[in-house]
Amino acid sequence: MSKPRVAIIGAGFGGLTAARALANAPVEVTIVDEANHHLFQPLLYQVATGALSPAEIARPIRAILARQANCEVVLGKVTAVDTQQRKIEFHDGGLRNDSLPYDYLIVAAGARHSYFGHEEWERLAPGLKTLQDALEIRRRILMAFEKADRETDAAAKAAALTFVVVGGGPTGVELAGAIGEIARHLVSPGFRNISPSEIRVLLVENAPRILLSFPEDLAQAACESLRRIGVEVLTGSLVTGIEPGRVLMGDRAIPALTVLWAAGVVASPLAKSLGGPLDRAGRVMVNKDLTIPGQPNVFVIGDLACFTHQTGHPLPGVAPVAMQMGVHAAHNIVRACDGQALKDFHYLDKGNLATIGRAAAVADLGKIKLSGLVAWIAWLAIHIFFLIGFRNRLVAIFTWAWTYVTYDRAAMLIVGSDPSSAPPS
Amino acid sequence: MSKPRVAIIGAGFGGLTAARALANAPVEVTIVDEANHHLFQPLLYQVATGALSPAEIARPIRAILARQANCEVVLGKVTAVDTQQRKIEFHDGGLRNDSLPYDYLIVAAGARHSYFGHEEWERLAPGLKTLQDALEIRRRILMAFEKADRETDAAAKAAALTFVVVGGGPTGVELAGAIGEIARHLVSPGFRNISPSEIRVLLVENAPRILLSFPEDLAQAACESLRRIGVEVLTGSLVTGIEPGRVLMGDRAIPALTVLWAAGVVASPLAKSLGGPLDRAGRVMVNKDLTIPGQPNVFVIGDLACFTHQTGHPLPGVAPVAMQMGVHAAHNIVRACDGQALKDFHYLDKGNLATIGRAAAVADLGKIKLSGLVAWIAWLAIHIFFLIGFRNRLVAIFTWAWTYVTYDRAAMLIVGSDPSSAPPS
Numbered sequence: 001m002s003k004p005r006v007a008i009i010g011a012g013f014g015g016l017t018a019a020r021a022l023a024n025a026p027v028e029v030t031i032v033d034e035a036n037h038h039l040f041q042p043l044l045y046q047v048a049t050g051a052l053s054p055a056e057i058a059r060p061i062r063a064i065l066a067r068q069a070n071c072e073v074v075l076g077k078v079t080a081v082d083t084q085q086r087k088i089e090f091h092d093g094g095l096r097n098d099s100l101p102y103d104y105l106i107v108a109a110g111a112r113h114s115y116f117g118h119e120e121w122e123r124l125a126p127g128l129k130t131l132q133d134a135l136e137i138r139r140r141i142l143m144a145f146e147k148a149d150r151e152t153d154a155a156a157k158a159a160a161l162t163f164v165v166v167g168g169g170p171t172g173v174e175l176a177g178a179i180g181e182i183a184r185h186l187v188s189p190g191f192r193n194i195s196p197s198e199i200r201v202l203l204v205e206n207a208p209r210i211l212l213s214f215p216e217d218l219a220q221a222a223c224e225s226l227r228r229i230g231v232e233v234l235t236g237s238l239v240t241g242i243e244p245g246r247v248l249m250g251d252r253a254i255p256a257l258t259v260l261w262a263a264g265v266v267a268s269p270l271a272k273s274l275g276g277p278l279d280r281a282g283r284v285m286v287n288k289d290l291t292i293p294g295q296p297n298v299f300v301i302g303d304l305a306c307f308t309h310q311t312g313h314p315l316p317g318v319a320p321v322a323m324q325m326g327v328h329a330a331h332n333i334v335r336a337c338d339g340q341a342l343k344d345f346h347y348l349d350k351g352n353l354a355t356i357g358r359a360a361a362v363a364d365l366g367k368i369k370l371s372g373l374v375a376w377i378a379w380l381a382i383h384i385f386f387l388i389g390f391r392n393r394l395v396a397i398f399t400w401a402w403t404y405v406t407y408d409r410a411a412m413l414i415v416g417s418d419p420s421s422a423p424p425s
Numbered sequence: 426m427s428k429p430r431v432a433i434i435g436a437g438f439g440g441l442t443a444a445r446a447l448a449n450a451p452v453e454v455t456i457v458d459e460a461n462h463h464l465f466q467p468l469l470y471q472v473a474t475g476a477l478s479p480a481e482i483a484r485p486i487r488a489i490l491a492r493q494a495n496c497e498v499v500l501g502k503v504t505a506v507d508t509q510q511r512k513i514e515f516h517d518g519g520l521r522n523d524s525l526p527y528d529y530l531i532v533a534a535g536a537r538h539s540y541f542g543h544e545e546w547e548r549l550a551p552g553l554k555t556l557q558d559a560l561e562i563r564r565r566i567l568m569a570f571e572k573a574d575r576e577t578d579a580a581a582k583a584a585a586l587t588f589v590v591v592g593g594g595p596t597g598v599e600l601a602g603a604i605g606e607i608a609r610h611l612v613s614p615g616f617r618n619i620s621p622s623e624i625r626v627l628l629v630e631n632a633p634r635i636l637l638s639f640p641e642d643l644a645q646a647a648c649e650s651l652r653r654i655g656v657e658v659l660t661g662s663l664v665t666g667i668e669p670g671r672v673l674m675g676d677r678a679i680p681a682l683t684v685l686w687a688a689g690v691v692a693s694p695l696a697k698s699l700g701g702p703l704d705r706a707g708r709v710m711v712n713k714d715l716t717i718p719g720q721p722n723v724f725v726i727g728d729l730a731c732f733t734h735q736t737g738h739p740l741p742g743v744a745p746v747a748m749q750m751g752v753h754a755a756h757n758i759v760r761a762c763d764g765q766a767l768k769d770f771h772y773l774d775k776g777n778l779a780t781i782g783r784a785a786a787v788a789d790l791g792k793i794k795l796s797g798l799v800a801w802i803a804w805l806a807i808h809i810f811f812l813i814g815f816r817n818r819l820v821a822i823f824t825w826a827w828t829y830v831t832y833d834r835a836a837m838l839i840v841g842s843d844p845s846s847a848p849p850s
Contacts (some may be wrong), residue, residue, distance in 0.1 A: 053480040058838050060615065092571075131838065131840045150523070190491050191487065413483050414462070
């Protein structure tokens, strides 16, 4: 008798953890992802701001799973799930349509940016989800400095040196903090015609305060840290329009060449093809055992899942939730294979961290709340610990230490060009 | 009285060395390059084959020259030189047209691939000159393995696993050697459906032997090293056509999905606008003092210059030639500022090196000829020594040691997509 086939869609924190948790199970696993690498997303903003290189925060999925004999890796973009026929449809690395049958399915396809119905803003204000996004954001930031360095018109120069980050969650705070650091330390030696004081970094948040997922005192500490490194925090400010060269907030227009989006995410459109009920953000309402209603062999985990059973609120879209769900779904599949009943999922909250620039962070570890340098060191230690691959850990430690001491960001390279603008002839 | 203005076109080995040699001269220097980084080209094939990351072999030009008070850096693509008006025309980082007057000019714009009149081959067989080229070649190599892993048709699988490198100079030898290494060590754990023995790497050279710039016995040693790691060397073979999926050599057609071009270079088209005589490869025939006929304030150096005065043959397009020329042109400008006569250039040949895969190389150091492991260690030491930036040297040493011991190529990431093919709907 052949072993049950488990298909996993997505090799992010959730999918990859599930695959590893099935290493010794009597099943055949196939993991499908549209990228060839697993990405350590919490450090993606470091690639966007030129402190780290892509290879330092990503690792080929095949390399991670090379020694797991029961797991096959497929490069492909899943387009639909057919729960009737129990198969997934995808197009593969050669860009041909293909399908894969399954006995059990784990959907960990994640989320992407939401522009709240203004998809036309995406081109003007890119978000940060993939390595490609990070390199595009890096290119825009560096090209803005290059443009400002040669700009003779004062208003155009001011717009080139204004960076607006929309969204005051952890990603927005980290991104704004990192750009603030660049402004203070990197620009002065390299660009002769730019003074650090000319650079404006704005963090715009619709809610009354930033870091809504953190306690208020920590959010306040983060806000002060941001202001110390020159980031202007605009809370209670709704972005009503993004146009080339400016951001609109009601009657107010801020001229800015570089606008970055960290305001919201929406679940992968794959959620719809599963056929179950979705929440407002398009996430799949999962059962207590992480299956979906009517499909006891289909599990949905990570950012794609809306799990409200524990607190009444959905669990946040962070790596620890996805990883714990991945292990739980894997164990439930093993139970199902044995004919045992599935168990309910319980999330163990170990805390919440966000970093602000070079030596400041906030940490909410339940009873313990940290801010400043101590929180930053905790942030560094935890992130290095969870970086996949021993080599990556060594290189990241070295790179951080180097950057910390010398302010030298090695990866400040512009590779690629803006496809939308051709040079004048 | 204002200081003389020196414009330098290109921040490769020649231009950058010239800029640094003018650090203490009573001149104002402006260096213009279309990339924001200086690239250590001898290691570019390592980026293409996933062993190194872009940031490990490149450094922002602004960072390199940050402490040189008399030098300004401009990101721009030079489109023409107007020797009458003594100015260069370029479009800048904001993609606007601009111009820059000069008193002295150093043209170090380098060379690019030549397809010998078959420019339509470029799309099918990319060459290796920029970081972007390297990332595109990496993407093609990795996508070929991905395609082969899921291919059920035997002929199509064989074509996906055939890699043809056209051109048996040092770049072609290094590229073929590195792909041979990948075939043997990287593929087996990661790709379940590919056996290393199915992979073919062909090095095609029109001349009767490879490495024409090296002595015959060293070329023979290189050839044997290549064969040992499974690279088929086809000498005396002229490529007569490149079509999607195959390479033609006379009547013979080799089905191959991945074709890489290392066969020839042609000088930057900027050479034409200088108005002097050019050689067959489009290089500028320079005077003994590196100026061009009739323009005693215009110097041409590096791959763009055809300097035949010493041996009757043009000096080769390698980094040591460009760097020595850069220093010489800088010193001649200082002499001219002082009203002294210009001196003639003499190239001091320190040797010639090429590497083949993991632990083999050939070195022609005049009286001493090395091959095998000793030459490889010499190659490694010299390349690390000349890598710009102390951090880069440390990281490169670490990465090599790591790769050598573990066969783990960290940078095997596919970033970016093939713009010419859209997924099927």
